[in-house]
Amino acid sequence: MYTKPAFNAAVPLGRPTTLPLSRCSSRPTLQASASQPPSSESPSSSIRRPIGRTIPLIKPASSPTTSSDAVDVPVEPRYLYSFRPGHSDATHPTAALLGGKGCALATMSQMSLPVPPGFILSTSLCARLTSSSSSNSSSTTATPILFPDSLTSQIETALAALSDSVGRVFGSATNPLLLSVRSGAPVSMPGMMDTVLNLGLNDKTVEALAKQTDNAIFAYDSYRRFLSMYANVVLSLPNALFEKSLSDMKSQYDCATDADLPLKALKQLVNKFKHHILSETGIPFEQDVFVQLRNTIAAVFQSWQNPRAQTYRAINHIPMSLGTAVVVQAMVFGNSGPTSATGVFFSRDPSTGVNKLYGEFLTNAQGEDVVAGIRTPQPIVRVTNVEGLSKKNSMQEVMPDVYKQVVDVSNLLEQHFKDVQDVEFTVEKGTLYILQTRAAKRTALAAVRSAVEMEGEGLISKDEALKRVDPKSLRQLLHPTLDSDVERDVVATGLPASPGAASGVVALSCNSAEFFAQQGLDVILCREETSPEDVAGMHISKGIVTARGGMTSHAAVVARGMGRACITGVSSMTIDEEKGVVKLDENVSVKEGDCVTIDGATGQVMLGKLETKPAQMCEEFKTLMQWADQRRDMTVLANAETPEDVRRALSLGAEGVGLCRTEHMFFDADRIVAVRQMILAEDNEVRTDALNKLLPMQRQDFTEILEVMQGRPVTIRLLDPPLHEFLPHEQHEFEAVARSAGVSVDVLKARADASREANPMLGLRGCRVGIVYPEIYRMQTQAIVLAAVDVARKSDKVVCVHVMVPFVSSVDELEIVRREIDNVASTILSSSENEEVAHLVQYTVGTMIELPRAALTAGEIARQASFFSFGTNDLTQTTLGMSRDDAGSFLQNYLKSGVIDRDPFVSLDIEGVGMLVELAAKEGRKTRKDLKLCLCGEQGADKDTVVFAQKIGLDAVSCSPFFVPVARLAAAQAAIVQQEIRDDATSGGASTGSM
């Protein structure tokens, strides 16, 4: 029997490296095989021919990676799962194994829906067939891809079955079977990876297709499409080359659309395309359909590693390790005449959630045409008198029978998947084929509405409705957004750091922001990066744009906390504060006072003022939130420090304040001088003088917050950040402090210099300040307890304050500080004037667990703490040795190359940081059974983090006010997840028990 080595020969993939694939296929063995015609025309005999064996081109011994990989991975017998209507090899299809597309196709096959038959190459192959090192831009050699032997034989068998099922033969010169080869990851990544359609065409099969369909135009149109796709996906040639030839041809023949091209033109085009391939790669277009298939499968797997896909995964926290599956299916043709069509429909409106089928289609077209937007598609449902909408005839009118089938399929799919479906279909000569179905991407509004309505329809339970909405997406409902109809002329792009849209005049400093705001103008503050000193300026601005920093930079965190739109890391932006000019991009500059619009949800900056629409809070949202509150176990608190923030938190459902950062109150213009005097004091007297000025201000702050919260718990953190953050910089600032403190500017400058730190994050901060300068915490405690007394007296109701000591690394530190706090508190509460209200003041002392050592010794620390609050920002910084402010230089690189799956400042690093949190929770509770545990870092509203918090038994999470609804929903989902795990364990345990 003839052995054909080419199919499975190791061929380095060109993209994304510079070495063209064809260099390798020019090796004699490949060339020889390429010119070898198929040995037989009958379906079964052609398939039974062995396709090839592994011929490694690089000796494994010389490359440790390759060799160890080859040794390590155990032999997996099954890579391939076939399907056809009424049958699926995979009896319990999962997206993890088959990818989302493959899983849906297998399921629809089981439902006997009309899917074109095919087979799925599982995700477990992806890691084997791709090489992550090729994603590294520095790599200069292509890595070959080896097909395991068992894969080759599985493909042979599946092709045989497919041929039998369709009644066509792959590569046949009389009755050719054409294939589509599509990627399909376990998580939807639309458009990120590659697809090749019409595979199996060559100079002979195209003729057979023409003859068989009696439609040469269709055959050559398919061929030219295949040629350009293959050239792009497999050979890495630029699309533009083929598009230009196509448009040239249309001009030459004076055709309006692709479909108008005559046969002659299409044939010329086919020759032109083949010429491009030869001249660009040095090798003629591959005529052997088996080599076509092998190379295409490899290329589609490899597209998992393309830069687009990497970026998408980084942004969407999709682990690289998931891998993609590849779906190989018999082609059906929406472009085979006027009774053929291709299109997409949604089982409900993905924009509003309204329960009404919504979709578009194009007659006589292939899938790519809909996406490409060359022709305007027709609606599926008849349009009734809506102005401005297409007057084209709907499918309801044009293909009433198919329309009825579509409606039936839509209902069946929704009933089966119990979710809004996004369905791709093709109509071939009046016959409907479903190519793909998946849960529809939808706006937060649509997600909420459809989930609540489906519960009403009895389709899903409340738990399922709660699980249906991505908590994160709720933020969309809380911020004004840009009207999606408005055209955007984007001049710069950065990271979508805080959602919401805002228009305003550009200000380059807090001073000018204030100046514009005083004139009643909305302001967009543009800064290189922000620091705590900019907080006031950020507060009066509608939006913030920074050139540096990431999704969790100072600007991003503060903006999200304040609910300001924010874009960070606009690397194209350079600011000349002196000239008052900001260059948004190479060619676009604006001056202070010019108007721009930013969309914090997309990271886009646009010139001029664009219309925004206010936040939408529909009835369904309120219903869902009620369900969430009933369902969740954990308390949801807010990180807030101004009365305004606290009020907002309350209105968004916060049950208390989990983190009130006292230092955020220190930057007000009327306070900063006293704060600076306090820091730079060289003796207790000057420091005490400064503290005496601050005491009434802090007392007033706390009074307002406690009043707003009406007895709900308020956790107040004592001064935490490095003192140097408050230091003066400008001469006039030094002068103001010098006047206030009664010392010379030179002395102050020397003291400011002396307090400079190499790594302020790890320096004199938190309780270290409280121990070295006990006056400071004493003043803050006085302010807190006096405020509590004031509010208790006024309201005659219980006031509940928790005093939190930050940056503790040992129980001894906490003990010292707690003793001072207790002393101050008991002195105030036992004084005769406060005697009658003292019983209304409930106060406790606890600590932040934000250092690894605190977590490791939590059992000891719990002896002195009534509660732990996990400060996961700092805990992440220290556990990973990664400064949030400096991570930008490598974190993006890490995310893209898959070194890490998620930004650990956005979603808790459960393996590392989470281990410490879990340990601390356990050891803390061992010491103190009723220890209250809260997580209050930026990750407090992240769903996976909340699920983890629920799992390890935390009592509460705390997050920015605008994230409170997010956390409420996430907490409900966490409770559901936990119950599901418990239920699984119970049933699993029961079955184990019965064994």
Added chain:
Amino acid sequence: MYTKPAFNAAVPLGRPTTLPLSRCSSRPTLQASASQPPSSESPSSSIRRPIGRTIPLIKPASSPTTSSDAVDVPVEPRYLYSFRPGHSDATHPTAALLGGKGCALATMSQMSLPVPPGFILSTSLCARLTSSSSSNSSSTTATPILFPDSLTSQIETALAALSDSVGRVFGSATNPLLLSVRSGAPVSMPGMMDTVLNLGLNDKTVEALAKQTDNAIFAYDSYRRFLSMYANVVLSLPNALFEKSLSDMKSQYDCATDADLPLKALKQLVNKFKHHILSETGIPFEQDVFVQLRNTIAAVFQSWQNPRAQTYRAINHIPMSLGTAVVVQAMVFGNSGPTSATGVFFSRDPSTGVNKLYGEFLTNAQGEDVVAGIRTPQPIVRVTNVEGLSKKNSMQEVMPDVYKQVVDVSNLLEQHFKDVQDVEFTVEKGTLYILQTRAAKRTALAAVRSAVEMEGEGLISKDEALKRVDPKSLRQLLHPTLDSDVERDVVATGLPASPGAASGVVALSCNSAEFFAQQGLDVILCREETSPEDVAGMHISKGIVTARGGMTSHAAVVARGMGRACITGVSSMTIDEEKGVVKLDENVSVKEGDCVTIDGATGQVMLGKLETKPAQMCEEFKTLMQWADQRRDMTVLANAETPEDVRRALSLGAEGVGLCRTEHMFFDADRIVAVRQMILAEDNEVRTDALNKLLPMQRQDFTEILEVMQGRPVTIRLLDPPLHEFLPHEQHEFEAVARSAGVSVDVLKARADASREANPMLGLRGCRVGIVYPEIYRMQTQAIVLAAVDVARKSDKVVCVHVMVPFVSSVDELEIVRREIDNVASTILSSSENEEVAHLVQYTVGTMIELPRAALTAGEIARQASFFSFGTNDLTQTTLGMSRDDAGSFLQNYLKSGVIDRDPFVSLDIEGVGMLVELAAKEGRKTRKDLKLCLCGEQGADKDTVVFAQKIGLDAVSCSPFFVPVARLAAAQAAIVQQEIRDDATSGGASTGSM
């Protein structure tokens, strides 16, 4: 029965607060009791009178600390242990319970040696009777001390027994018993705490004493001594007040010494002293001897918290929690005539270790007189013709009988304690009393010599000899030191960062250091602080002084590594580099080029050139080191990167290089430009160009080191520090890089600005650099493997290199870097030109565990690592959230106030950081049984750290070359400690088993 409330009333102690004790004793109850005469004169009846009950002056409820203390501490029945020759209440005395002094007295009592009888108040009382909060300078109120009831009754009983034993009655107006009250901590802290002698004297008992001894001068001399001691220790009055009166009186009566004062003068002095007490405190001197005793006991306990004691503990790593005991003993009088004396002897010479009794005494004097140095003491052993020594008559000549007893006691004590003893004694009218014995403080030389000789004498085993020498002290033997006879005029003091003495001219920059060095001058480099750029300048200097930084700052670490004398944290020093002037102190300035001398062992800076003596390496040292090498289990490696350092490490016994920091080679003048070009490169081409320049240099570095080590293992760490450490600062530096890289200075400056980091310790460094710019590690690996090949070829012997990847936080990082290293290595080793030597190159890849996350996920990381090296510097920084460079601002405060016991950068924080190391070792070995484990932080030669390393089964420690002997001895001690624990466990297990 009459109840006397005063003795046990709560009395706040004045020192170190400003509230005089007497304010409290002016309360009516105390006053009344003070004027109450003892109700009986017979020993037993006076004692059986209950001394008092607790009368708290502050309501516990108003002070949470006090109240919770009062509730929490369980009743301890036994606080007091009596002793007299032939008897000790404590049958197995321990220093932990009785303090060192008390333990020795109890033991000597058991040995029937002549000790004055008395009793010991145990260390367990210390924490109860002292208040650490009073050590906090901010405290404004004194904390009262409460005697537990059971203590009062135990003292009563003991006083009765003591009276019976001595035949005198405490407070008797006819036959008074006088007491000494002395502190005694479990660890020797000579002179740090307080002592009161002659307690029990008042206006009546002094007369009785005079009458009974027929020596009024002696009685009043004792009384004036007691008055001044009591005033100072109990009432916190300054000594100077009393000393001035004494010297005035001597002038008035024209007396040369105190002993010459006539009775009249002494009586005047007593009146004067009582007047001082009344006028300074407002209250007359306390006549009630029981109140005297109570207050004195409280004050001596409280002296555990005095600033001197706190500082001593901080420097010597003595935990505050140990507490002191208090020894109350019947007085014996060395000042009762010419046949009386007081003195000190050592069983061997504490300076040289020579086995010969050595000591001094004074006739007719009390202990304080010897210490005060008012009279020149006489030698105990006859002096034979040694020029310049005292011609005074020795004890051997003056008191031959006593001398014989002294020699006998010395021998008995050495036989019993099996160590060199430091003994205090008093001779009262020809009778010898031993007041105290303890292990003698000795020089390193003496310690080594006596230990080795005692083994030879059969007194101790080799293990005991090894345990007898403090590993740390060995450093004294390795550095030149100042002659101890030379007078020092200290002008500034800092932290003793690196031992050794050095004289030289002051240089304020590396440039001027180089300038002076070229002229053949020795240089002392004075800097605000040092950075890696100063390394070259430090290398050519003899000593380094910095104004900032601690014992483990950059300057300290590098200086110790190079064996340079170094003083850090000279806070009084200010440098004006422009003017070339350094102000060492308020009043002392020196110019560049002026000569100074520094003593790195004491932290002292002196003007001018002082004589130094070279390092001493005696035979006994070599013997001890041999024993240590035989005894230890762990390998001792060195942290070294220059051939010079590596050679030194080898000569000091290192078995390999545990940490070769490649970046230390980057600062040479001929390399830094290329390094900077590499860092600031904006594309691969420029970076590759720079790397090509560096490759041959690094290859040469590694070749030399591998040649020196002759096949011993060398662990080379790839580039670790934040890149910005290498950035240029000066214009000419930028220009040099611009020329080299072919880009403009402005572009370079912009790139340098962009790479600035907020917390560089947590930024782009270690393997992050290696992943973002893989070319850099690739170059370093090439250099390493090429060097190994070179050396293997030349020597025809095995070369053993371990490549270490720094700052790994996840196994994925390590996997990526390891793959690159393996690729580079196998390419070089499999090339045809290297084929024949490749088998001689043993190379492995491992990682540093220096981040909490790495430790937490060590089980995973071990999959990719052949070895772990614990980088405990960084691991401490991140686990504690404490930047080594910035800790100075609070670490000293923490050590002094007992928040922490030790500098965690000097001795591993076993509770926190150690937990991570242990976890990582365990999990790592679970994954890979033969995983090699090494500890290579600065703590690698610290004894407790080494003991811990042995306990958890590490294979090796690595430290600076000069610390290698320290680590060798520490490792031997660790092996001994472990065996002792194992033996204890075995015997303990056996006894448990038999129960």
